[in-house]
Amino acid sequence: MEAAKLLCDSLFRWLENREECAGELSKLTQELENVPQGSNIFQAFRAVLSRSAASASVSPTPTATEAGVSSSAFNKASELIKEDEKVGTSIQKLLRDLKVRCGEDLKVRCGEAPLGAHADELDCEVTSQLMWALARRSKTPVPLDFLRGFNRATFFRHMTPGGLAPAEASDFICKALGLDRSPEITSSLKVSAKEMVKNIELIGIKAEAGSKALGATGLGISLYDLIGECEKMVKGNRVTEASKFLQDSSRQILEGQQKLKEQLDAMHEIIQKLVQMKNLIQNLGGYSLSMNEDEQRIMAYIMGTCTDNTVVSWLQELTHQNEFVNLLRFFRENLGRIFLDLTNPSGDDIDIVFVAHGRIVDLFMPAGGLVPTPNIRDTVIYSPWNCAIDSNTAFGIAQGFIRVTNREFYNNMVGNIAQFEPNPLPDHWNSMRGSLHNIPGILLSPVTQEERAWDFFHQFWTNRGMEIEDRVIIPYVVPQDEVNAFREIPLYMFIFVTSCILSIHDRTATVHLAACLGRGGSPARPEEWRTQYAYTSDGTVMTVNMDDRDMDTELFRALRSLFGGR
Incomplete structure (x- = not known):
């Protein structure tokens, strides 16, 4: 965002200035302290004030020069004050301007009612944009969405309560990023991002000289007013007090300058650590049944930053952590490379279609759990609950x-359509x-080499035929x-892993599911199913009329081998 870049550039100009x-105020104070006794000190200070407000081309007044205040001191102080x-x-x-732009972007990304309190969402987005501008300034390739995810899970964690307790989450994050451990991550980073933005808000705000509210930080001190305050002191024959005030203000x-610099440096440190984490994910090695040190760091980062209770609970088991890392490899291999071939290289929403064996179980969860992060725009399920799909339906979803x-x-198994078609x-x-309702748990199983469908999908995948414009087909093979x-892995974990991969590519996606959703041996829950959407009786299959549509025979043959048909 251009507004963030311009603000970042101005901040560094301000720091230097x-x-x-x-330094110049200290020099000027020393010169004024050395004014010979008997000189008109009040006139000298008035010269400072008038000289500071005037053009740099005007020479200092004779009174000031005679008093021993050098022309170079006046000129330099004046130029710096004006700047x-x-x-x-x-x-x-x-x-x-940045806040306005961020507010507009939030409405586009999150709708009229963003997640969490709007003010906090805005602060989080402003902070993320500033960090991204810092990263680009130092030519550090970190995705904006990766920064957003980190900020939401740390400095703005209160917006999305869930996951591990804050102290435990901080410990995991510090371990993952190689930071000094502490009960709160803000302590290890010396200062929070939120405080940095608040300090930036003080810059350029007019305040009375000597104001404790702003003067304590040195950020809101107006140099014009500072010298004016000195003038009042000298006029009242409080020369020593004026000199001390000028030195203290300096x-x-x-x-204040050093504090903001440390805050920016701390943000830069975070950026560097996040780039290292992104590279660890992108450079995962081959599939394994155990985790090496780098993979343990990835898991620590995921555990620390995830605010989804369901995901964190599932990841508590070591075997599930191994499965997660392998799933991360799977999506990194099969999704990451596709981004390079999509019609729109960045910024636009894509459609991702999961193709797998599926079933539902009697473990309900909020439907919103399948839309866990802002980069998942929606998850769409096509068949009613307790309903299978055939190859026609799967092909229609995929295309x-x-x-x-x-x-x-x-x-x-049932001849009368009224007995199995959903009503309503x-x-x-x-x-x-x-x-707004709970949904049954959805479990997805992979297509294995023993199945005829595996050969079709493997060949289709080898030929790189799984992307259709901006629609990506991901068979769980x-x-x-x-x-x-x-x-067998819960659908919400598929979506969470997808979100992780999307974040390091700065993409958003809508997820579509092409899988059978029969209950298998799980208890029937018709009332809950109907309340959330609809359901069918056991053995029902949903199909679609193809309308003589041109069909990609290779894809359809693969889907036919998996889902069958009439």
Whole structure:
């Protein structure tokens, strides 16, 4: 975002200028302290004030020169004061512009009612944009969405309560990023990002000289007002007090400058650590049934930053952590390389279609759990609960042309359609973002080498035919000879892993599921199923009318071998 870049550049200009200002004020104070007794000290200070407000081309007044205040001291102080006022005003305008832009982007990404309190969401986005500008300034390749995820899980964790306790989460994050451990991550980083933004807000704000509210930080001190305050003191014959005030103000200015510099340095340190973590994920080695040190660091980062209780609970088991890392490898290999071939290289929403064996279980969870992060726009389920799909339906989902008006149901065990077709039958697909009810747990199983479908999908994948414009098909197919590394996994973990991969590529996605959702041996829950969407009786299959549509025979053959048909 250009507004963040301009603000970042102005902050560094301000830092340099304030450091010089502090030095020049100290020099000027020393010169004024050395004014010979009997000189008109009040006139000398008035000369400082008038000289500071005037053009740099005007020479200091004779009174000041006669008093022993050098022309170079006046000129330098004047130039720096004028520059300080100019940059401070610019920073305030740029910060306002950045907040407006971030607010507009939040409405686009999160809707009119963003997650969490709007003010906190805005602060989080402003902080993330500033960190991204810092990263680009230092030519550090870190994705913006990766920064957003980190900030939401640390400095703004209160917006999305969940996951581990804050102290435990901080410990995991510090371990993962190689930071000094502490009960709170903000302590190990010396200062929080939120405080950094608050300090930036003080720059350029007019305040009375000597104001404790702003003067304590040295960020809001107006140099014009500072010299004016000195003038009042000298006029009242409090020359020693004026000199001390000027020296103290110089020190406070330097302290304020140093504090903001340390905050920016701390943010840069975080950025460097996050780049290292991103590289660890992108450079995962081969599939394994155990984790090495780098993979343990990845898991520590995931555990520390995840605020989804369901995901964190699932990851508590070591075997599940191994499965997660292998799933991360699977998606990194099969999704990461596809981003390079998509029609729109960055910034736009893509559609990801999961193809797998599926079933539902009697473990309910909020539908919103399948839309866990802002980079998952929605998750769409097509069949009613306790319903299988055939190859026509799977093909329609994969290609993106399926329509509610084209769906049909059949059941080879029940002859009367009234006994198995949902009633009522919704006139829309089952959107998880739009649902306020709980859904049954969805488990996905991989296609293994023993199945005929494996050869079709493996060949199709080898030919890189799994992306159609901006629609990506991800079949849950076990990599060759890696059957022990992949098991039945909840859909919410598939989506969470997808979110992780999307974040390091700065992409967003809508997830679509092409899988059968029969209950198997799980207890029937018709009331809950109907409340959330709809359901069918055992053995029912949903199909769609293909309308003589041109079909990709290779993809359809692969889906036919997995789902069958009439």
